[in-house]
Amino acid sequence: MEHEQLVEEIRIATREVFETMLSLPLAEGEPSIEPNGPAPCDGVVALIGMTGAWTGTGIISCPAVLACKFAGQFLMGAYDSVSDDVLDAVGELTNMIIGGIKTRMEEKLGPMALSVPTVIYGRNFTTRSLARHRWTVVRFDCEGNHLCVQLCVTQAAAGSSPRIPVGVALHESGR
Amino acid sequence: MALDVMIVDDSAAIRKILQRVLVQTDIQLGTVLEAGDGQEALNTLGDRKVGLILSDINMPIMDGLQFLAQLKANPVHKSVPVVMITTEGSQQKVLEAVQLGAAGYVKKPFTADQIKEKLVGLI
Numbered sequence: 001m002e003h004e005q006l007v008e009e010i011r012i013a014t015r016e017v018f019e020t021m022l023s024l025p026l027a028e029g030e031p032s033i034e035p036n037g038p039a040p041c042d043g044v045v046a047l048i049g050m051t052g053a054w055t056g057t058g059i060i061s062c063p064a065v066l067a068c069k070f071a072g073q074f075l076m077g078a079y080d081s082v083s084d085d086v087l088d089a090v091g092e093l094t095n096m097i098i099g100g101i102k103t104r105m106e107e108k109l110g111p112m113a114l115s116v117p118t119v120i121y122g123r124n125f126t127t128r129s130l131a132r133h134r135w136t137v138v139r140f141d142c143e144g145n146h147l148c149v150q151l152c153v154t155q156a157a158a159g160s161s162p163r164i165p166v167g168v169a170l171h172e173s174g175r
Numbered sequence: 176m177a178l179d180v181m182i183v184d185d186s187a188a189i190r191k192i193l194q195r196v197l198v199q200t201d202i203q204l205g206t207v208l209e210a211g212d213g214q215e216a217l218n219t220l221g222d223r224k225v226g227l228i229l230s231d232i233n234m235p236i237m238d239g240l241q242f243l244a245q246l247k248a249n250p251v252h253k254s255v256p257v258v259m260i261t262t263e264g265s266q267q268k269v270l271e272a273v274q275l276g277a278a279g280y281v282k283k284p285f286t287a288d289q290i291k292e293k294l295v296g297l298i
Contacts, residue, residue: 020284099262
């Protein structure tokens with residue numbers, strides 16, 4: 001699937017979730033291709049695996065302050081630090097955005113399945129997929145904070161067994 | 176008469192949102208039971224009857240379709256309306272849920288009005 005198509009799918013799915021569930025402003029930034037995968041980051045990161053005729057990984061990352069804002073909008077409460085509710089809200093946000101992308105991709109590429117999301121909160125850590133493929137990265141701005149949606153999908157090798165290719169390397173992480 | 180409801184979703188955030196939506200409806204709510212997966216839902220229900228179940232599909236341990244199949248195989252719960260609320264939007268999954276006896280289907284992300292509309296006629 002081409003980079004431009006993936007960018008469009010990410011934008012559509014992200015906008016839909018923001019408009020329907022969050023009611024927060026969302027400004028779209030420039031997309032990019034990252035050959036080496038996600039850079040080291042701080043904050044909250046959620047990963048979800050995709051499998052089927054095409055396999056891959058979706059990653060959503062944002063600073064803690066934005067994650068707290070998402071949880072506040074979802075749950076109609078106030079969150080000033082990252083808690084289980086905040087991690088859960090980011091996991092569900094990821095599930096809906098990557099799930100939306102997956103549903104649209106299925107119309108063109110055939111059936112796919114999603115893993116249950118994994119959510120990480122920490123400082124100065126790196127996530128790495130063991131699959132060596134380029135990543136499509138789309139950045140958004142929400143009330144002055146960056147939200148980053150990253151997707152890496154590739155056609156499964158013929159005869160390969162379905163697997164969820166999510167690999168995470170953690171360095172100096174801590175809550 | 177108050178309606179007992181079960182919400183099955185591995186996300187506590189979604190369970191809270193759905194509970195809030197139910198409160199906003201005209202339904203006279205009784206007890207709202209919660210479960211994080213299909214197996215927990217079956218264990219929690221036992222032989223206890225509820226009037227409505229809202230269930231996710233993509234869950235660990237036991238997914239929503241397996242849960243639905245086991246629920247409908249139990250004479251105690253066979254007639255309870257089950258609405259699937261999930262990111263799974265593929266035709267295949269929708270068809271499977273309907274064949275297993277789901278009374279309705281709402282795709283995430285959802286609005287409160289979409290949930291309310293789906294519940295009209297079921298309750």
